[in-house]
Amino acid sequence: MSTDKAQEYHLESALPEGNRNIHVDPAVEKRVIRKLDWNFVPLVVALYLVSFLDRSNIGNAETAGMSKDLNETDAQYQWLLTIFYIPYILFEWMALMWKIVPPHIWTFATVFVWGLASVLQSAAFNWQGMMACRFFLAAAEAGFSPGIPYLLSFFYLRKEIGLRIGLFLSAAPLATCFAGALAYGITSGHLDIANWRLMFIVEGIPALILAVVAFFFLPDCPEKARFLTEEEQEVARTRAIRQVGEDGAARVGSLDLREVGEALLDPKNWLIALMFFCCNVSFSSLPVFTPTILQEMGFSALDAQGLSAPPYFLSFVMCNVTTWIADRTQQRGLVIITLCMLGGIGYVLLATCRAVAIRYAGIFLAAAGIFPAISNIFPWVLNNQGTDTKRGVGFALLQVVGQCGPILGTRLYPSSEAPLFIKGQWVCAAFMFLSALLAISLRTYLDWQNKGFEKKENEVVGATDIDRKRDNVAVENEGYGFRNVL
Template identity: 45%
Template sequence: MSGFEKNGSSDVAYQLEGLDPREKAERIAASFVPPTPEEERKVIQKLDRRLLPLVFVLYSLAVLDRSNLGNARLAGLTKSIDLSGNRYAWLGTIFYISYICFQWMQMGWKQFPAHMWCAGVVMLWGFIATIQAATTSWGGLMTCRFLLAIAEAAYGPGVPLYLSYFYPREKIGFRHGVFISGAAMANAYGGALAYAITQIHGSIKPWQILFIIEGLPTCILAVVVFFLLPDGITSARFLTERDKQIALHFVARNQRLDVGKQQGLRFREMLEGFKDPKSWIPGFCYFGCNVSYASLPLFVPTIISEMGKWSPAQSNGLSAPPYLLCFFYIITVCWLSDRFKMRGPFCALSATIGAIGFIILATATKTGARYFALFMAVQIFASVALLLAWTANIHATESKRAGGYVVLATIGQCGPLLGTNVFPDSEKPYFRKGMWISAAFCLLVAVLSLMLSTWLIFENRKMAREGVPEVEEYEDTSIARETGVHERHRYIW
């Protein structure tokens, strides 16, 4: 591995050319100087400083641009465009139909250079989000929502896969938590921002100003992404050669790396991800999370306004605090998940808290109790962050993880098709049916999470009896495939 210290991965490949695959693996292992915990910590800090702010802010803007429809509705959208009957619900539904159909585009993160792929799709969705302000009809707004979903499907679902290229499997949960908490933060400041924008009176309507102000920053950030986002460890200019060596070492612990093949899918492994039944249970958990959560950004301002105490503008502002709490809860629970190296119990806990919140909303009539219950209901979103990390932990290779994430996202994103239609206007003011449905799916998430944990614990014990090591060190995917060694790894449950 000393070649990484001197000249990078291409020189290593040259030096090992012609050797037997097993000899290659032995040569790499023999020449590597193991890092100290302090060295690993410093490299992870460098990665955090570069990657986490970018993916957090981008996802925050993505969620803001998809969910500000609820704020725009209260800012006068319905006075300019006829959204009577089921038209408003269809604006949410058409987004998720498109989002589901184009989940396969997340594989672009593996197939193409990350900085080019990400910058392109971010610029596209920022442009579409902004021009929503120019729509004059329901059909035009439906078209924008459909196209917006295509661009966002190419970004958000692929970020967990991208992050798994850079971090140890036992530390990826916190990083996924930071990423996904961008959604909670967007819904928090989105409500406050919408409240402020509704106070603006100019030549165009407040809802149009809302779309412009929340869409243009995305286009600007796309340029930043093009220059700052690394494609992978070996091409990260902010890392020294020793840093790259250390990063490759800890990322390959109990999983395999595509050294020298950062772009390009291994289709055999991707198909293995599709066929692995352990890919499907997180997918159904994600489905349950999305039934419960995906509709909330669209309907929380309306739910609050129907409590009868506040104006539409105040309801936009009051929708922020529950999401702010959710932001801190996600960060905390994902850190604990990494600390204790377990996903299922924390996923089940978050889902149970969400279920209790929805049950209170379904049964209570007093304003204080219902508003407090919103703080609990939104915590179901923490389960999403844990599921993203869990999927990465289940699959050992980059391409298999890509397949697993496609299964996760495709099944999971079907949830909003149900979730966005369980709060019809006829159910005002308490929306009891939607609350009971959401509570039931939260409980389903809790049960499935515990079932998957039990399964993985059983598999770990079986591997222990068979002599599979608890910790496997550096493995290049190509070498592992050619030698047929180290095909199995212990699971984080």
Template identity: 45%
Template sequence: MPPEPNQAHIAAPPRQALGRTASDGTTSQAPTSDATRDDAYIAKLNKWWTDEEESSIRRKLDVRIVTVSFLLYLVALLDRSGIGNAKTAGLEKSLRMSDSQFQWLLTIFYIAYILFQFQVVMYKLLPPRIWVTFCVFVWGVAGVCQAATTSWSGMMAARFFLAVSEAGYGTGFALYLSFFYPKTETGLRFGWFISAGAISSAIAGAIAYGLVHAKTSVEPWRLLFLIEGVPTLIMAPAAYFFLPNSIQSAKFLTPREKQIAEARLFRPPPSAALQIKEAHPFSWHSIKQQLNLSQAAAAFTDPMSYITAALFFIINVGYSSVPVYTPTLISEMGFGSIKAQGLSAPPYVLAFILSLFFCWLTDRLQIRGPICTVLLIIGAIGYLMLTTLRSTAARYVGIWLVINGLFPFIPILYMWLMDNQASESKKGLGLVIFATIGQCGPLLGTHLFPASEAPYYVRGTAVSAGLLLFGVLVSAGLSVRFWSVNRRRDRRDATVEQGGENVEAKGDVKYDGKARSYGGELEGSMTEADRRKIDVLLHGEESPYFRYTI
């Protein structure tokens, strides 16, 4: 992946990329109008490749990146959630654990997962496929080691390293996608990634049920950890050989396709820093080239990092507690364990479908906040039904609303944060803040539903409903704020285009009262649309040409 942009190394873009290519091979200059402020319009205006070429590139990237990452996340969640099924299969009795010790097995995972979220930045510092392979191998070994443990302390150690390695992979995938896809295409692909969780839950339940009833010489819970851990070890070499480090190192793309893939992102062309990183990934010089500390530090002062983190915390409080009372609710309906498993699956199937649909929709419309608000309202209604209603059928409907309001929300929230932080370094640290705060939600959520308050859990459902309603206000307020900023910048642009006082000489960009001149070959070949894009690259969200995704 290329290093962060700075004024010193932005090179001139290809001449054919600066306008619309006519049928005779000539390139026309892009007209300046209000529409050039729209990212999609600018991309189309500067497009010098065919739709077929673009589709082919997307397809090649999807086969390598989306497919492999989906499978990796699926096996990751199998390893993570296997502890609950292992308990059912006799883990506690075999290792002579108390209930308190078992609860610590759950807690140590969350503690390690939260503390090691900073590993997101490793996607910037190391070649991604090396980092991902390392994480997959470590959590595969940790997962298999769970099957060999003979004590509670051994299981604690295995769970700790499982969490550390998974933390290094999962959250950073959102950043990894931004290395290859424009923001109009990342939502659906991240939706596929997250949706692996729903498939994993179904697979884990089926495996656990089969092993509990199987006649084997190995204790069922040990066999469970082996069956869930071995596929992870198999996926480690797959990650190394199939995942690309960057567009330029993707051997499955032709030279022209690499140029097109880079042009779709409209970022500076790769420099020698990329070759340094891939040839010497562990050198201090490579690290300094890849991580722009000033841009990364800006994430600490950006309210977006903390607002989205608060929303993620709220979602995790509500979502982590769903499995606590779902079995109780199903049992109240008078069904046995097999039918109960069947009744708990349909809401997740619908959540899987809705996640993909809403991710596709928000990619297409480039509107994420209002969809987040609607999903929060749906989840809040579901929790209010669980708080106030006692009819089993009505409460089952409430479960559907909670699951299908909160599950699709998660990938959209990730993308909303990524869309509104311009530089890769800032996105990386922004994700660290986002995930570290947000992943604390399960620590609260799992304590809101003590067994003594069964079967209605009024306190837990009421608190969850209240938090979601607060989230509605936060997400709606953030959407209005972004809309207001975008509208103000649109008015400013209109003043410039009408010949107002902000108009500068050719090659200059007005920025907080100062003219920006790019100079040289770049200045002479740039259209107005290109100048605006370059200004965003240089100044991020502070650029008057940056538009927030509402």
């Protein structure tokens, strides 16, 4: 049997019994994936880029003189960082709205609100006004960013989704890189308006524009994408059946309460949520404090803005390379363990070394470990769920637990501990190493589950059927469970 015919057979045989008469041309399927990659993914990447830009640019604003103009104390600035994550946690349940409200409508609402809040920060003339803007910015982003990887699972299969989530999440270090370069350009000018106020305006307007773009061009599900032909939409629907054993169009507007309970009791969801918590301690603190750390190394405020960009460009590259490797090898746990160790070593260098060059190298290692680790954590939780409801609940739990990490992370670098911030560096290093340990534990548990699935299959089906299932992404609806991605 030819390779194309074998792929066609494998796809059809993975469908539920009532849908196995559907013919799928592998060439058309590849065309569908290519069109999704070029028409859908760039839009969500752009949305997340402006999202992360708007949440993290407060560090650049601080370096540009925000606290001085608003007469803020160090404690008040710490609260500006912390307040973002309180509503972010409180509104994490809104990740499930992606399954209830049509995504193009939900995206427009959330993106427009945070864009407006971001721009209004430029008009704040006291600490209280800035706190209010940060609250609404966080509430809106909580309804958007955490749900996008879940939305991607509507469009891509398990073996495809990791790279796409990596592309999506790599917008975070790219935004930080871009923020540093943009802040350098804005703060080097001399205008009538304060540089930090201009920065909030310039970086907030793109969100308002993209909100409108998303309303008209973001597809709710692949078979409704206007950039696909009728034949391609049918193939997209078949891929949805292959993924979840149901009509893809039914994925929006329904929620299985029994599966909600099962997902909440699943140990793997709690382990990976704790991993995200650990990584988030560092993930939240590094972008907002990097300009400050660099400034305390002896660089001017202007140079600190510019020098904060290169480490995040490396992180952007690592996000995409490591998620691609994990997709190809189906060994996401090993990739995460390596990245967490890399990030931890970077923080150890920052905590123990005094030479500027070595400490700057530590920032590179920390950035190259933290962001890519999270880029692989997101697809790992989606890889190992059997249904859309379980994916949604698992992802919501990941966010609720994980977003508690930034409450700690944003308070690790008080100005009283400058210039070395030794305590903050050691705490971040410890959490990165703990995340690696949790990844080892989760991988061991998933391997144990896989052996149980194999034993159950051996008891129920014949050797030929087992061989066929090993060639495919096993579908939970077939009755025997599926292989976890290790």
